[in-house]
Amino acid sequence: MRLTIEVHAKMPISPLTLGGGGLGWGEKLLHFAKSAASPTPQSPPVKGGEAVNKGQTTHNNNILLAIFFVSVLLSMVATPSSASTVRALRLGYLDSPGSALARIAAQKGHFREEGLQVELVKYSDSGKGLEALETGVIDVGVFAVGDSLRAIAGGKNFRIIAGGGTPIKNTPLAELDRELQAENESRGVLVLIPPSWPNAEKGTIIQLTAAWIRAYRTHQQLVTSSSRPGKLVHFDPNPDYWRLERIWHSLGLQDAAMKRDFLANHVYEEIYCDALDRLLLGHIDPILQQLFSKAICTPNCCPASAARL
């Protein structure tokens, strides 16, 4: 089973794919060409001093660059078959109710909505799944929280990009005992990527996370419309650093030699915030608003580009 990401320059842009790092190749080139044509580049970091001093020469170079990239773009549009970028990925998941969002995302077409074609690989054991993630057999993993955190504590350089489902224990003791609560939460699942994902593919990671959030929304809608009583699993796509930190400490994983930010360096909350931000560009959705309200995202303290204002 393989996941193939195929992006064409002619790929239609859905309103939800605009903005952020989730641009397709065609849009990326247009965006770059637009930026290059602008006398004040908009993508950070922009070297402030140079932007002020280079003046007309920079502007002319930018125009030439813009012409070059628009030419490349046009040539891609003219020959779509040769211009396609094919990328193969696999998403491995633990065969448990907590992984339901992976199946929903695949069955309801949420990966496709994000420009991705995802194939799922089922694992009956998180340990084997994490091994597959480390060796590159799979590219994304949805595995048990406890096993994943232990693997990270043991030196595996995975990055957590989203949360998943956690089994619910409706006992008064579980509510009172924080350790019992953490133990239960460690049986839930989360979404990880291996260190081999380059930073250049941040856009694809955001797309994956956005598909995951869409799956959560679909799940919530299904639950609301369903007449079946009771709830066995609590779903939350938020990686939630502070929840993970609580579990991390309950499992005794913080070694004295570890730096204080050891766990934080493995939780990629920025991706979740970016994905949520992008989805919120669409119509006002109460489920997304609720997720946004719970998320702790670093606010953008300033205009994305003062030059445009």
Next chain:
Amino acid sequence: MKKRIIALTLLLSLIASSVIAADLPKLRVGYVPEPAHGLYFLAKEKGYFKEEGVDVELFQFGSAAEGVAAVKAGKLDVGTFGTTAPLLFISKGSEFTFIGGMMVGGQAIITRPERLPELSGKDLKVYKGKKIGLVKLSTGDVIFRGALKKAGIDVKKDLSFVEFGSAAAVVEAVKKGAVDAGLVWPPHFSLAEKNHGLKVAHYIEEFYPDYTCCRIFAHTDKVNADPDTYRKFLTALIRAYKFYKTNQEETVQIYTKSLKIDEDIVRNETYVKKVADSNPDPLRKGILDFWQHILAAGYVPQDYPVDKHINTEIYKQALDSVVKKNPKDKIYQEMLTFYKKNN
């Protein structure tokens, strides 16, 4: 012949200045495009950084998260990205140290013109029962909550908040009447007034004087390894502060050229309405207050001793050195008084 001599002289001076710059310790400094960050442009343009013995390269960022991540990754030596972002990173274990400040104040509450009369006056109680749009964890959000608390207003019962992903979305919500008022920062409120006819009901400064906005921070290891370079950097900013206070027209020109923002907006925000002050003081007490408001809002579940991540000593040394050279200078004396009050 004369032209050749001039050209040769220019070439030699260029080579000389680049040799001097090459010998100076370098600092890569990240900032966001706001007029209140302008002290960097002044220090660069007027040559204060080089005169103090530091070679500063400026990098503009559009996202605070990316800027803070760049400091963490060692790609920047100095960051200026709000107060919230570095505090959140510190609470999660990042070894950052606040060494100075850049922006004080700057947040405004905007509304539709017909709603202005009911929101007028100098009492925060006018916001009771109102629906306020904001960007969660922005300086405006944190400080407005702090101001309401100080005024005895229950933020959970007496009014409601609607969170948006950007200041532009807040402006849009106010415009459409989806919220009664909105909290935004410069230049968004000036643009909202200019482009959409909205009005500023209050500046939060009216209820909460001298609150912190963007702070200057660096990786603790770097600060500890080379405090002297950071002292020189802050000395240049102290001199830039004096220039900004005493040379208004040239400051407006330098800010406008550097940021490529409408000149009228720069002048208006910087000198006419004075919506924010640019001040390199670390404002230690302000940072500690800010952290308490973040905790009170429930944004971070556990307290952390952030005070050990604030170094006021380097700034004090820089200020003392400037005062020593200019003992009768009124501006530097005011800075000293301000330091004593806020640190």
